[in-house]
Every structure is written in C-alpha cells, then in structure tokens.
Amino acid sequence: MPVEIDIAKVARLARIGLSEDELAHYGEQLLGILEHAALVQGLPTEGVVPTAHPLPMVNAVRPDEVEPTLDREEVLSQAPDREGPYFRTPPYLEE
Amino acid sequence: MDAADLSIAQAGARLRSGDLTAVDLLGAVRRRASMTEAILHAYLTLDHDGAMAAAENADASLARGEDLGPLHGIPLALKDNMVTRGVETTCSSRILAGWVPPYDATVVERLKAAGAVILGKTNLDEFAMGSSTENSAYGPTRNPWNPDRVPGGSSGGSAASVAVGSAFAALGSDTGGSIRQPAALCGVVGMKPTYGLVSRYGLIAFASSLDQIGPITRTVGDAVTVFEAIGGHDPSDATSYRGGFPDPRAELGRGVAGLKIGVVTELSGDGVEPGVTAAFRATLDTLSAEGAEIVELSLPSTAYALSAYYLIAPAECSANLARFDGVRYGLRLPGDSVEQMMSASRRDGFGPEVTRRILLGTYALSAGYYDAFYGQAQKVRTLVIEDFKRAYGTVDVLVTPTTPTTAFRVGEKTADPLSMYLSDIFTIPSNLSGDPAISVPVALDEAGLPVGFQVLAPALGEAVMFRVAEAVERLVGFDARPALADSEGAA
Numbered sequence: 222m223p224v225e226i227d228i229a230k231v232a233r234l235a236r237i238g239l240s241e242d243e244l245a246h247y248g249e250q251l252l253g254i255l256e257h258a259a260l261v262q263g264l265p266t267e268g269v270v271p272t273a274h275p276l277p278m279v280n281a282v283r284p285d286e287v288e289p290t291l292d293r294e295e296v297l298s299q300a301p302d303r304e305g306p307y308f309r310t311p312p313y314l315e316e
Numbered sequence: 317m318d319a320a321d322l323s324i325a326q327a328g329a330r331l332r333s334g335d336l337t338a339v340d341l342l343g344a345v346r347r348r349a350s351m352t353e354a355i356l357h358a359y360l361t362l363d364h365d366g367a368m369a370a371a372e373n374a375d376a377s378l379a380r381g382e383d384l385g386p387l388h389g390i391p392l393a394l395k396d397n398m399v400t401r402g403v404e405t406t407c408s409s410r411i412l413a414g415w416v417p418p419y420d421a422t423v424v425e426r427l428k429a430a431g432a433v434i435l436g437k438t439n440l441d442e443f444a445m446g447s448s449t450e451n452s453a454y455g456p457t458r459n460p461w462n463p464d465r466v467p468g469g470s471s472g473g474s475a476a477s478v479a480v481g482s483a484f485a486a487l488g489s490d491t492g493g494s495i496r497q498p499a500a501l502c503g504v505v506g507m508k509p510t511y512g513l514v515s516r517y518g519l520i521a522f523a524s525s526l527d528q529i530g531p532i533t534r535t536v537g538d539a540v541t542v543f544e545a546i547g548g549h550d551p552s553d554a555t556s557y558r559g560g561f562p563d564p565r566a567e568l569g570r571g572v573a574g575l576k577i578g579v580v581t582e583l584s585g586d587g588v589e590p591g592v593t594a595a596f597r598a599t600l601d602t603l604s605a606e607g608a609e610i611v612e613l614s615l616p617s618t619a620y621a622l623s624a625y626y627l628i629a630p631a632e633c634s635a636n637l638a639r640f641d642g643v644r645y646g647l648r649l650p651g652d653s654v655e656q657m658m659s660a661s662r663r664d665g666f667g668p669e670v671t672r673r674i675l676l677g678t679y680a681l682s683a684g685y686y687d688a689f690y691g692q693a694q695k696v697r698t699l700v701i702e703d704f705k706r707a708y709g710t711v712d713v714l715v716t717p718t719t720p721t722t723a724f725r726v727g728e729k730t731a732d733p734l735s736m737y738l739s740d741i742f743t744i745p746s747n748l749s750g751d752p753a754i755s756v757p758v759a760l761d762e763a764g765l766p767v768g769f770q771v772l773a774p775a776l777g778e779a780v781m782f783r784v785a786e787a788v789e790r791l792v793g794f795d796a797r798p799a800l801a802d803s804e805g806a807a
Contacts, residue, residue, distance in 0.1 A: 226679060235634060235678040236641070237671060238659030247675055250733060254676060257734055260623040261692045264699065271694030272701060274525050274555070275511045275750025275775070281554040295418040301648035308643055313654045 224255045319344035320481035324538040338374035338389030345391045349482035358477040362436040370433040386541045388431030393483035396437035399518040408442045408452035411640050411647045411665025421518020423546045430545045438473030442667045444522045447739045451669045460798040465723035468498030474532045475502040480801050485533040491526045493743025496755040500718035500768025503757040506532045507539045510775050511750035512557030515550030523632035526747040536786045540564050562776045567783035573607030578711035581614045588720045591761030596717045599758045602791050617699035621745040627693035634677030700748045708774040716742045718755040718768030754785045758792045
C-alpha cells in the first residue's frame with residue numbers, strides 16, 4: 222500500500238498547531254519512518270489474531286468501596302487557570 | 317573504596333555493622349554527584365531536604381531495631397517520568413515544567429515503605445521517547461565513560477547516575493529497550509520485568525501495553541533486590557498481574573551447566589559492530605565452557621519487530637499524550653477557543669521527537685489506515701509472541717547483544733530518526749512479547765566503551781533469567797568503572 226499523508230489533517234486531529242514549514246518537515250520525516258514501518262505488510266497474517274496486550278487478562282474488578290481521593294486543593298493548585306473549585310478554560314462553544 | 321561505589325548488598329551490611337550510617341551513604345553519593353553532575357547532567361531534580369530527612373529517619377529507625385530490609389537507608393534515584401508527591405515531575409518536557417504531582421507512584425510508595433532514600437529525579441528523553449537522552453527539554457545527559465558519547469536512553473540519567481556512583485541504584489522504564497539499552501551503554505545492569513509484574517500506577521504513560529518499570533543497578537544481585545521491593549500486584553493498575561509474584565531468587569547461584577541457551581540468528585548478525593560481536597561470542601564461549609549448550613535458532617518474525625513497534629508505540633503514545641491539553645496541569649498558552657489554546661500549548665510544550673511520534677500515531681490510527689498499519693502491527697505482535705513461545709519449547713533462555721553498537725557520539729543520530737530507532741533493534745522484541753529481559757555488562761570495546769549482554773526469558777521466567785545473568789556476571793568478572801568516578805577533586 223503506497224504511503225500518503227495529509228499532514229495538515231493529521232496535525233489538526235492531534236491538536237498540534239504547526240506552521241507550514243513544520244508541517245512540510247514532519248510530513249517528509251513521517252514518510253521515511255512509515256516506509257520502514259510498512260514492512261509489516263510484507264508478513265503474511267491471514268488468520269492471525271491481533272494482540273492488543275501481552276498478558277491474556279480480562280477486566281480487573283474490585284469491590285465498590287469508597288476510598289480517599291486526591292485532595293481537591295492540591296490538584297487545583299496545579300491548574301493553569303481556575304474558578305473556585307473548577308478548572309477554567311477558554312470557551313468550548315461559539316457564542 | 318569510597319562508600320559511593322559499594323553495591324546495595326555491601327552498603328546494607330556496613331549499615332548494619334554500624335560502620336556507616338544512611339546519612340554517610342547519602343553524603344557519599346552527594347559528593348559523587350557534586351563531582352560529576354557538571355559534566356554528566358544525570359539529574360533534573362535533587363531533593364536535598366527530602367533525602368536528608370529520609371536518611372535521618374532510616375538511621376533512627378535502624379537504631380530502634382526496626383529493619384525494613386535490604387533497601388533500608390539506601391539512596392536511590394527515580395527516572396523523572398514517575399510521579400512523586402511534592403517533588404517536581406517533568407518527563408523532561410516543557411509541557412510539564414513546574415508540575416508538582418499530588419500523589420506518589422506505587423513504585424515510589426513501595427521504595428519509601430522499604431526504607432529507601434529517594435535522591436531525586438533523573439533525566440530522560442522527553443516522555444521516554446528516544447535512545448540517547450538527547451531529546452530532553454532540559455539538556456542532554458552524557459556518558460560517564462566518555463562525555464562525548466550519549467548514555468543511551470531513554471533512562472539515560474538513571475543509567476549514568478548508577479554507573480558513576482551518584483546513586484546506588486535507580487528505577488528506569490522500558491518501552492522498547494529504555495532500561496536495557498542505556499544500562500548497556502553505561503556498563504551497568506538493567507532489567508525489564510515481565511509485563512504486569514511491576515505496577516505502572518504513577519508512571520506517566522508512553523505506550524501502555526509496552527511500558528514496564530525496572531531496576532538499574534551495578535550488580536545482578538542488587539537488581540533482584542530492587543525488583544522484589546517494587547514488584548507484585550497493585551489494584552491501582554488494571555494491567556497488574558494477579559497470578560502471584562515469581563520468586564526471582566529461586567534458581568540464583570545454580571550456574572548454567574545443563575541449560576540450553578539460544579542464540580537468535582535475526583538478533584545477533586546484521587549491523588553489529590565487531591567489538592560487540594567479539595564480546596558477545598566470548599561470553600557464549602564462557603557459558604559453553606561451564607556446561608551450557610548453545611543452540612542457534614531462527615525467529616523470523618523478530619525481523620519485523622522494529623517496524624511493528626514503530627506503529628504500536630506511536631499509536632498508543634498519541635492516545636496517552638492527549639491528556640496534555642493545558643486544562644488541568646502543565647503549560648497553557650492563550651487562545652480564543654479551547655482548540656486554539658490546546659493546539660498552541662501542545663505545539664510549544666512538546667519537543668520534535670514527541671511531536672513526530674504523536675503525528676505518526678495519529679496517522680496510524682486514523683480512518684482508512686488503521687488496518688494497514690496498526691491492525692497489521694498487532695498481528696505481527698502475535699507472530700513475535702508465537703515465535704518466542706516456540707523457541708522456549710526447546711531452550712531455557714535466549715541471548716543477544718543488548719545493542720548493535722556501543723555508545724555513539726552526541727549528535728551522531730539526531731538528524732535521522734530511523735538510525736536512532738535501530739539502536740533498539742535487539743531490545744524491542746521483548747516489549748512486544750511482554751517477556752522479561754536483562755542486560756549485563758561483559759566487556760569494554762577497543763574505544764573503552766561498555767558492551768552489554770542480554771538474557772531473555774519466557775513470561776514470568778525471572779528466576780532462570782536472573783540465574784543466567786548472575787552466572788554471566790560471575791564468570792565474566794567485568795569490574796571496570798568509569799574514570800569519572802575516580803576524579804576526586806577534579807571538579
């Protein structure tokens with residue numbers, strides 16, 4: 222499969238605001254790496270089950286007991302911006 | 317011998333004989349750090365007050381007859397991708413500059429409970445992405461054997477500190493070789509446990525299905541000690557292994573006579589420097605002379621492991637690093653909308669290698685390319701696991717050179733990401749399979765740089781892995797140390 226990359230779209234999906242020059246630079250480097258990575262397509266894998274995880278484990282569950290959580294003030298002390306007990310951000314929605 | 321050069325086992329014996337105190341041990345590694353840090357830059361943060369308080373506590377409790385075990389009073393370092401309550405944790409990234417975590421990682425809690433003295437946080441490639449510790453927003457770490465060379469990575473600060481004696485041991489994390497490769501390049505022992513045996517709670521995630529915390533030490537015995545202290549089930553990590561902790565000492569000291577040791581054709585030939593091959597072959601001869609049977613075998617899928625890794629790891633990293641969005645902690649740049657704020661913060665906060673891998677992973681997971689790249693890589697992962705299982709049907713352990721080359725020059729590989737990636741070609745397969753592996757120093761090459769010998773074992777096979785590693789250490793008798801560790805007064 223030939224490798225083609227819409228690097229501007231990828232950067233937008235990743236929420237990384239790159240300049241035109243940076244997009245061109247990373248686009249070129251990604252092509253080189255993907256060319257090597259595409260070697261995986263050379264190995265026959267019909268009928269092979271993909272591995273997402275090295276250990277065959279199912280969901281870990283525990284009793285639903287109330288336990289101490291992180292201290293709210295300690296957590297919020299690291300926030301770039303806050304309002305009372307909330308994290309504050311620029312608007313998500315247009316006016 | 318300076319106290320900073322003792323093994324954990326030796327230091328512990330001298331603590332208990334009353335010959336040295338924990339405060340003495342701390343003083344010894346701090347003197348070593350003050351001699352070497354201007355050259356090496358192994359540390360990002362030294363927690364002077366916290367370490368002194370912990371050392372004084374350790375002495376007081378030992379004096380009261382409360383002995384917390386082999387790490388009691390021993391000064392250790394942590395890679396700066398493990399969160400420490402009240403101590404800045406940066407992952408060597410601008411995006412986390414100044415972040416003070418509100419909790420301790422499970423491994424940190426366990427080390428503290430074992431009486432260890434936490435010295436501080438060591439340098440790494442940003443978010444553990446790299447093989448040279450050059451991708452740090454706070455400047456590179458240098459190799460203690462030759463400061464013109466890299467220490468390897470991404471746990472380069474941890475490996476350099478242990479090699480030079482500014483820590484008795486350190487924790488690293490290994491996603492594609494990030495414990496074993498720097499250990500090899502710095503001439504120390506580095507071990508990646510079976511996936512799931514050491515909790516990842518509080519390890520800032522890079523690639524969750526591959527990441528594993530492990531020890532970097534000066535002896536195999538010390539690696540066993542640290543592994544025992546940090547290992548075991550943790551309910552806070554959903555991927556923590558629940559089937560019981562294998563006794564890593566079960567086979568120690570039994571030697572290699574009668575063991576079948578496999579040499580993997582695909583993981584020993586191409587691109588290996590002559591000095592590395594010579595040290596590897598000499599070690600095989602030593603093991604053979606002791607009665608081990610050396611078997612050459614082929615694991616064809618491992619030739620595809622690097623390609624699969626460079627799809628799986630970036631894919632997982634692109635998802636994991638989505639949490640760095642400028643909302644709850646870390647760097648925030650201004651923006652009119654939340655998307656502008658995030659895009660600007662992430663552009664300024666991440667360095668080039670992290671940006672590259674996030675983009676690569678985002679692409680590999682995006683609609684239309686998922687099956688061809690990520691899906692196919694996960695199938696290759698299955699084939700690698702099956703190849704290893706087949707091999708362990710006939711041999712007890714597998715061995716390889718840890719790295720194809722000894723420490724390369726600072727700047728040598730930074731312009732070509734792919735050439736950097738190739739330095740992990742022998743370590744990556746164990747991360748894909750989840751199996752344990754350890755690097756033991758065996759020789760210096762003609763340039764005076766250390767060569768590592770890697771022992772791989774089946775999942776939960778730590779006992780036989782440590783058995784072979786201890787035999788290699790004892791039989792080869794590697795005891796060189798970097799000249800920098802002897803430069804008393806030079807700084």
